[in-house]
């Protein structure tokens with residue numbers, strides 16, 4: 176089976192199991208005789224199965240596929256775009272702040288995750304489906320906050336969230352009350368409180384985004400990594416994600432108080448030791464950038480300050 180209908184007019188195409196990241200989901204939104212692909216997946220996975228799924232529902236990938244829209248530019252969501260565009264001709268759409276990632280994929284490890292050489296090396300040779308060494312492409316259309324995209328009778332609203340990465344967007348299907356939440360919610364399949372943001376992300380934007388998303392009246396949340404949550408209570412999911420962020424902020428403040436001052440490496444170590452925060456296990460860089468961006472958010476709130484040389488302390 177290439178795809179499965181989860182809500183009338185919405186199909187999920189699951190990628191291969193990608194360890195901690197679970198099954199990465201691509202979605203097809205179908206109305207009348209038009210289809211939109213939301214997150215084409217990794218470079219090669221689900222690959223051809225996206226086109227096959229479109230054919231299986233009786234549509235033509237070359238003439239009925241309106242576009243390939245990416246929630247953000249990370250390689251598990253957007254790397255499949257160029258391959259699908261090549262075989263279908265459909266335009267690739269992404270927010271301008273993540274378009275650079277689509278164009279130059281190496282930015283992901285080097286700048287967005289600030290990975291060191293050893294970690295970059297291990298990730299490039301990872302045997303899992305999450306390929307990071309692939310050729311980039313230029314976006315065909317830059318999507319903006321508030322934009323409406325029509326698929327048949329369906330209106331899909333673009334909401335720029337910018338929490339998980341600077342250009343992250345979520346898409347709200349007004350007719351089905353379904354929210355395609357990408358990585359802004361349920362970043363990992365096993366715990367909604369566990370998340371990471373890349374170096375361009377923002378904790379302040381993430382909290383604001385949760386507030387915005389919780390007011391949409393969504394009945395279904397369709398995350399990119401966590402399809403079992405589709406029929407869970409949407410409001411509960413927003414609350415859980417928010418709780419996770421607030422708990423991380425509180426824990427960081429407590430650790431900084433205890434230490435007096437500390438750099439990121441120290442805080443990464445302390446957070447792991449504390450064990451009360453659910454953290455990504457697969458790559459240390461995911462935790463490092465998350466802590467960095469969280470500290471910047473706390474700095475904006477006047478709760479911490481940087482002493483120089485990457486040393487942070489509490490204010491007051």
Ligand SMILES: [Zn+2]
Pocket residue numbers: 247249339358
């Ligand atoms: Zn992501």
